[in-house]
Amino acid sequence: MDGAQSRPEVAPPTGWFHSLSLPGGETTQGVKSAQVLGVEAEVVFKHGVAGKRVLDVGSWDGFFAFEAERRGAAAVLATDHFCWSGEGWGTKAGFDYAHARLASKVESLDIDVPQITPESVGTHDVVLFLGVLYHVKDPLQALAHAASVTGEMLVVETATALDVLPWPAMRYYQGSDLGDDPTNFWAPNRRCLEAMVRDLGFSRVEMTGHPATKPHWRAPELYWKHNRVVMHAWR
Numbered sequence: 444m445d446g447a448q449s450r451p452e453v454a455p456p457t458g459w460f461h462s463l464s465l466p467g468g469e470t471t472q473g474v475k476s477a478q479v480l481g482v483e484a485e486v487v488f489k490h491g492v493a494g495k496r497v498l499d500v501g502s503w504d505g506f507f508a509f510e511a512e513r514r515g516a517a518a519v520l521a522t523d524h525f526c527w528s529g530e531g532w533g534t535k536a537g538f539d540y541a542h543a544r545l546a547s548k549v550e551s552l553d554i555d556v557p558q559i560t561p562e563s564v565g566t567h568d569v570v571l572f573l574g575v576l577y578h579v580k581d582p583l584q585a586l587a588h589a590a591s592v593t594g595e596m597l598v599v600e601t602a603t604a605l606d607v608l609p610w611p612a613m614r615y616y617q618g619s620d621l622g623d624d625p626t627n628f629w630a631p632n633r634r635c636l637e638a639m640v641r642d643l644g645f646s647r648v649e650m651t652g653h654p655a656t657k658p659h660w661r662a663p664e665l666y667w668k669h670n671r672v673v674m675h676a677w678r
């Protein structure tokens with residue numbers, strides 16, 4: 444079936460977060476560009492997901508869930524609530540549209556992070572927790588929920604702050620101070636991120652600077668601002 448034949452009768456939604464490549468040359472103009480998503484995916488999936496059961500927490504338009512499927516994951520579950528329930532910045536319309544256009548087998552569940560448990564979503568070889576940590580008021584508790592359903596590897600992408608400090612520390616952002624967004628609250632430093640997942644039972648940790656954020660090593664004044672990192676952690 445070609446792209447035109449598989450195109451649903453519904454018009455594409457507006458207000459995309461992810462820039463997706465869909466069949467027939469169709470693209471969505473998301474806030475997060477295809478270039479940024481592409482380089483981020485190379486880091487997120489650097490250890491491979493072929494044959495793995497993958498959970499994508501905070502999936503929104505589903506780029507990383509669909510990408511896991513494209514890279515050969517055995518099963519993918521995408522979850523979200525804030526952006527799927529209508530109470531956040533969007534709805535699930537983009538995910539559902541892309542899912543239909545891609546003829547995807549990715550499963551989905553509208554569930555918020557505090558409700559994520561082995562009983563509610565099962566356990567998964569790989570859990571993606573990308574761009575969510577700084578949005579939650581209780582980051583350690585949120586990580587604990589993600590960890591509770593991780594069989595092998597947890598992947599966290601987040602803003603970081605205070606990376607120059609020699610101790611685990613987390614910065615609180617009042618109001619809209621982080622990214623001019625009132626739904627952002629916390630940015631841990633790398634030591635804090637690692638300490639939290641070690642306390643949650645992960646024994647090996649790998650940190651990779653986000654490929655789309657500039658390294659700040661030559662600009663000490665920026666150590667105090669936020670950077671971004673992708674952390675892979677194994678049990």
Ligand SMILES: C[S@@+](CC[C@H](N)C(=O)[O-])C[C@H]1O[C@@H](n2cnc3c(N)ncnc32)[C@H](O)[C@@H]1O
Pocket residue numbers: 475500501502503507523524525526527531555556572573574575578579580600626
């Ligand atoms: C920046 S987007 C990241 C989307 C995708 N994971 C990515 O990395 O491109 C933030 C995601 O976190 C979710 N989110 C925002 N606030 C949240 C909260 N308080 N609790 C749980 N999830 C939240 C949103 O629904 C959205 O899917």
